[in-house]
Amino acid sequence: MRVVRVDVGRLAAVLPDALRFAFELAREGTPAEGASLEIREIPGEARCRACGATLSLDRPYGTCACGGTDLEWLAGEELLIREMEVV
Amino acid sequence: MCATCGCGHSHAHDHSHDDGDGHGDGHSPGHGDGHSHGHGRVIELEQAILGENDRLAELNRAFLRGRRVLALNLVSSPGAGKTSLLERTIRAFDGALPLAVLEGDQATDRDAERIRAAGADARQINTGAGCHLDADMVRRALETLDLSERSLLMIENVGNLVCPALFDLGEHAKVVVCSVTEGDDKPIKYPHMFRASRLMLLNKIDLLPHVDFDVERCVELARTVNPEIEVLELSARTGEGLDAWLDWIRARLPDAERRPGDSRPADAR
Numbered sequence: 059m060r061v062v063r064v065d066v067g068r069l070a071a072v073l074p075d076a077l078r079f080a081f082e083l084a085r086e087g088t089p090a091e092g093a094s095l096e097i098r099e100i101p102g103e104a105r106c107r108a109c110g111a112t113l114s115l116d117r118p119y120g121t122c123a124c125g126g127t128d129l130e131w132l133a134g135e136e137l138l139i140r141e142m143e144v145v
Numbered sequence: 146m147c148a149t150c151g152c153g154h155s156h157a158h159d160h161s162h163d164d165g166d167g168h169g170d171g172h173s174p175g176h177g178d179g180h181s182h183g184h185g186r187v188i189e190l191e192q193a194i195l196g197e198n199d200r201l202a203e204l205n206r207a208f209l210r211g212r213r214v215l216a217l218n219l220v221s222s223p224g225a226g227k228t229s230l231l232e233r234t235i236r237a238f239d240g241a242l243p244l245a246v247l248e249g250d251q252a253t254d255r256d257a258e259r260i261r262a263a264g265a266d267a268r269q270i271n272t273g274a275g276c277h278l279d280a281d282m283v284r285r286a287l288e289t290l291d292l293s294e295r296s297l298l299m300i301e302n303v304g305n306l307v308c309p310a311l312f313d314l315g316e317h318a319k320v321v322v323c324s325v326t327e328g329d330d331k332p333i334k335y336p337h338m339f340r341a342s343r344l345m346l347l348n349k350i351d352l353l354p355h356v357d358f359d360v361e362r363c364v365e366l367a368r369t370v371n372p373e374i375e376v377l378e379l380s381a382r383t384g385e386g387l388d389a390w391l392d393w394i395r396a397r398l399p400d401a402e403r404r405p406g407d408s409r410p411a412d413a414r
Binding site for chain 2 (some may be wrong): 060061064071117118119121127128137138139140141142143144145
């Protein structure tokens with residue numbers, strides 16, 4: 059295994075740096091030993107349930123320009139292994 | 146297969162790998178040596194990292210639903226009063242509602258002993274180094290419990306306002322306990338937990354005269370993070386506000402009538 063590619067949303071409560079650190083430890087003695095981890099960070103995006111506008115979120119809550127705080131999350135909760143590259 | 150062009154073998158690549166094709170950030174020179182020579186085979190997975198936990202949680206949920214058990218996942222920081230609240234709740238129901246408890250802690254079975262002394266069946270789950278319960282731990286503990294039909298299962302999570310927010314155990318709802326001896330800004334400091342919870346219990350309200358805790362502010366911040374969160378104030382020590390909490394539980398029991406205005410399905414049914 060050479061590369062593991064993961065998606066991590068900015069609202070997923072997972073720190074990419076901590077994930078990289080953990081991956082380095084967890085890969086030892088497994089088929090992933092020596093593999094690199096590539097993290098794609100997905101920005102947070104939400105739609106305001108009051109006015110319908112979309113806004114970007116960098117934390118798990120926010121306020122729309124209209125003042126609304128009831129938000130439907132559209133993106134940013136991803137936490138998945140997208141693919142891996144093997145020899 | 147090359148992730149960018151889909152070719153099945155290595156060849157001279159004329160495309161760049163920092164063009165937003167999903168190779169992510171953090172590419173320092175020398176890091177991506179795998180790109181300088183022939184590519185390996187790419188296996189697409191698209192697997193949720195917590196997928197196995199979520200699968201087991203659904204099995205737990207189906208098992209609990211089948212027995213018409215209402216399961217609540219109690220979460221809080223250490224010392225907010227989860228175990229005291231459980232003791233009080235068990236004594237208040239006084240056998241009128243069959244009740245079992247799963248106790249999550251890193252070590253010791255002290256809490257399970259307290260629960261048994263209060264009159265309920267309890268299983269201790271020690272997570273060791275772990276900072277949260279996961280669906281597999283709960284599944285294994287459920288196998289050792291003799292759950293009655295139409296009963297209440299309380300799962301007391303490890304005291305931690307961070308990680309338990311991410312792990313579905315198969316519960317009907319998460320209930321976050323926040324005590325007034327903590328900061329009233331806990332909801333926005335630990336937003337994931339308050340977002341994941343259906344009910345916030347503000348505990349230790351008998352101490353309000355002695356602390357600088359602004360209840361209104363705390364509730365407002367909780368609703369900023371989760372506009373739908375319900376809030377009840379109580380004291381596990383004095384019993385003040387306990388009836389509303391017991392009513393909240395009764396309203397969600399599998400045979401309970403749905404309350405007017407409660408739009409959430411009684412999904413423990």
